[in-house]
Amino acid sequence: MKKKDKMYDTTISLFTGIILIILGIILIIFNKNFYINVINILLIFILINSFLNIVRTLLNKKKNKQNNFIVVCLNTLFIIIILFVPSIPQSFFPILFSTYLILQSFIKLILFLISYKDYEHSKFSEIIYSIFYFVIGISIFLFPMKYIDVLLLILGIYFIVLGSLFELKAISVNIPNKYKNNIKRKIKIQLPVWIEAVVPYTVFVEINNLFEIEEEKSKITKDKLHKIKPDMEVLVHVSANGFNRIGHVDIVYNDKVISYGNYDDESHKLFDTMGEGVLFYVNKEKYIPFCIKHSKKIIFSFGIKLSKEQKKQIENKIFDIRSNCFEWNSPRDKKNINNLNYACELYKATKAKFYKFNSGKFKTYFVCGSSCCDLANEIIGSSGIDLLKMNGLISPGTYYDCLNREYVNRTGLVVSRKIYTKDTYSDLLNVNSDL
Numbered sequence: 001m002k003k004k005d006k007m008y009d010t011t012i013s014l015f016t017g018i019i020l021i022i023l024g025i026i027l028i029i030f031n032k033n034f035y036i037n038v039i040n041i042l043l044i045f046i047l048i049n050s051f052l053n054i055v056r057t058l059l060n061k062k063k064n065k066q067n068n069f070i071v072v073c074l075n076t077l078f079i080i081i082i083l084f085v086p087s088i089p090q091s092f093f094p095i096l097f098s099t100y101l102i103l104q105s106f107i108k109l110i111l112f113l114i115s116y117k118d119y120e121h122s123k124f125s126e127i128i129y130s131i132f133y134f135v136i137g138i139s140i141f142l143f144p145m146k147y148i149d150v151l152l153l154i155l156g157i158y159f160i161v162l163g164s165l166f167e168l169k170a171i172s173v174n175i176p177n178k179y180k181n182n183i184k185r186k187i188k189i190q191l192p193v194w195i196e197a198v199v200p201y202t203v204f205v206e207i208n209n210l211f212e213i214e215e216e217k218s219k220i221t222k223d224k225l226h227k228i229k230p231d232m233e234v235l236v237h238v239s240a241n242g243f244n245r246i247g248h249v250d251i252v253y254n255d256k257v258i259s260y261g262n263y264d265d266e267s268h269k270l271f272d273t274m275g276e277g278v279l280f281y282v283n284k285e286k287y288i289p290f291c292i293k294h295s296k297k298i299i300f301s302f303g304i305k306l307s308k309e310q311k312k313q314i315e316n317k318i319f320d321i322r323s324n325c326f327e328w329n330s331p332r333d334k335k336n337i338n339n340l341n342y343a344c345e346l347y348k349a350t351k352a353k354f355y356k357f358n359s360g361k362f363k364t365y366f367v368c369g370s371s372c373c374d375l376a377n378e379i380i381g382s383s384g385i386d387l388l389k390m391n392g393l394i395s396p397g398t399y400y401d402c403l404n405r406e407y408v409n410r411t412g413l414v415v416s417r418k419i420y421t422k423d424t425y426s427d428l429l430n431v432n433s434d435l
Helices: 003-059 065-084 092-118 124-142 148-173 177-184 193-211 214-221 284-295 308-323 342-350 372-381 396-408
Strands: 232-238 248-253 256-261 274-276 278-283 298-304 325-327 353-357 364-366 414-420
Touching: 003 065, 003 148, 092 124, 092 148, 092 364, 232 284, 232 372, 232 396, 248 308, 248 372, 248 396, 256 284, 256 372, 278 284, 278 342, 284 298, 284 342, 298 396, 308 325, 308 372, 372 396, 396 414
Parallel strands: none
Antiparallel strands: 232 248, 232 298, 248 256, 256 278, 274 364, 278 353, 298 414, 325 353
C-alpha cells in the first residue's frame, strides 16, 4: 500500500471509530432524552421545509394545478402530524427495527421450510429463531416507545464495538505484514446487511463516473501485470439493473467459471427470490464479455494465491458439489421460440453446462439463504481460508469489501484485482485498478 493511501486509510478509520464510539457513549448515557431531542430537531427542520414548500407551490402558478394540490396536501399532512401527533415520528426508529425483526422471522421460517424439504436433517434452530424474532418484533411494533431505552442501549453498544473495530483496523494498517496477517483477519468489521447490500451498486456508479473522465479512465485501464499469477479468482458483478444492483459472485478455477443462482425461470417463487438452484460451468473468456454485454455489468476479479494443499482441497470440494448434481437444459419460451431466457441466452453464447442439485442446501436457491455467496464461501472455505468467517447474511457487497481490503493492504492472500468493463472487454484485456 502506498504511504499516501495508508495515511488516508488510517485517518478515515480513526475518525470513523472515534465518532462511532462517542455516539455510542451518548446513546448509552443520555438514552431516550438524546433520541427525543434529536428527533425534535429533525421535526423542526421538516416543519419549516414543509411550510416553505407550501408557500413556494402557491406562489408558483406555472406548475400543474393538480401537482400543486398534491404538494400542499402532503406538506399540510406532515405539519399536522408533527404538531399534533409527535409520537408518530418519534416511534419511527422502533417501528423500523421491529419491521426488520419481523422480516427476519419470515426469512428464518422460509429457511426452515427449505431445510425440511431438501435436507435429511431439518434445522429446527431456524424455527426457534423465527418465533423469537416474531415475538420481539410484534411487541416492539405494538408498543414502540415502551422499549426505546433497551433499543438505544443495544444500538449504543453496537456503535462502540463497531467504532473499536475501526480503531483496531487503523492500528493494523501500520503493523508490518510479517506480524499483522494473523491479527488482521480476526478483526471483522461487518456493517449492517442493508449497507453491505448496496455496496455493489455504489461501486458501479463510482466506476462509471470515473470512466466519464478521460484522465481517470486512463488510470483505471492502465495495465499493471502482477508477477504472481493467481490460482483462483472471485468475480464480483455490479450493475444498475434490477436485482443485479445487489450484485453477484462467481468462482473461477482453472479458467472455468463456477456459478450458482436462480436461473430456472419456471421455478421462480416469492418475487423471484426463490427457485430451484442451478449450477453452471463455463469458459471464462466467453462468459465475461457475455455478462458485460447482456446485463451492462462491471465485473471485479480478485485473484487468490493457493498452496498445493489448498488447491487439492478446492478441487475435492468442487468434485463433491458436482457429484451431487444432474445435467439440466433450460427450456425456451413455448409461446415465442425466439424469446430466450437468461440460461438459454448464456448457453447460446458460451455453450455453458447447466446442472441442478439432487439434494442438500443448494437444491433450493433463496436470496437470503443458499445463494451465490454461500456456494463461493463453501468452495473458498474448504481450503481453510477464513476470509469470511462471520455470522449473518453474506452478500456480494461483503465479498467486495473484504477482498478489496485484503488486496489494498497487501496481505499476500489477494494478489490481483482486475476490472472488466464495456471499454476493456472487447480485447479481453485484464486490467488492474488502483481504486
